[in-house]
Amino acid sequence: MTSRSEQTRNRIYQAALDEFARYGVAGARVDRIAREAQANKQAIYLYFGDKETLFATVLKRSLGDLAAAVPPPTADGEVDVTDYLDRLFTYHQNHPEVTRLLLWEALEFTDQTVPDEESRRAHYQQKAADLNSVRSAESEQISAIDAPTLLLIFTGLVGWPMAVPQVRRMIVGDDEGALERVKASVIAAAVAIAGQK
Structure with a gap:
């Protein structure tokens, strides 16, 4: 070419x-x-x-760019849950089009297979396995959350404030530090849910 x-x-x-x-x-x-x-x-x-x-x-290229920019936590400690959520939140903050594309996909492919579904499923399964390797299960409640559901929870914690900025604004305000407060709270919640200190 x-x-x-x-x-x-x-x-x-x-x-x-x-x-x-x-x-x-x-x-x-x-x-x-x-x-x-x-x-x-x-x-x-x-x-x-x-x-x-x-x-x-x-969509495939956008998600590939996201995956390359924000690798999941690793057991060797190169990337921990706090760092992962911080970079994931920041990436979505700087690239709102990723969330929008996923929302459009959800609206337009509701009852059908989405493009590239099998490879995306495999990618998410690998991310869940990576996430599972770094979390600790100090309580029965934490260990009851399987790794794929934990990944979905993390995705929701990061994605929802970006998907509905008007709701975020009404709940936490729109002052200069509002989004940073949301980010810090998302990270703290994710770390607590993952059972990390």
């Missing part, structure tokens, strides 16, 4: 990311993506296929 075509693909990707985060699959328009990317529609179809395939590609 030439450098020029790679630049075109990257412009299309960025324009599609913005479009899908704003409008979802159904509301997104290939014409707008082409215009924003300064590319023609034929290039979009050539490089990415139809609109649904483009959405799947955008």
Whole structure:
């Protein structure tokens, strides 16, 4: 692939990311993506296929970027739960489009298999296993939470304040330190739930 075509693909990707985060699959328009990317529609179809395939590609790359930027906790202590949640929260804070894409996916693929579901399932299972290797079970209540559910709880703790910023604003305020207070509380709650000190 030439450098020029790679630049075109990257412009299309960025324009599609913005479009899908704003409008979802159904509301997104290939014409707008082409215009924003300064590319023609034929290039979009050539490089990415139809609109649904483009959405799947955008979501997969966004989640891949997230996974690369925020590796899960490790048993060797390189990454602990506190560090993981801190970086996960910060990543979502700086990349709100990831949460939006996942919300659109939830709305538009409710009763069907989502794009790339099997590999994403395997990725989440590995993250749950990694998380399980670093948590301690000092009480019966903590040990009763299986690792996949613990991962889901962590994802919810981080994702929900980003998914509903208006609710977050109404509950904790919108002063300069509000989001930092939420972040600190999310980390403290996650550490307590994981049974870490």
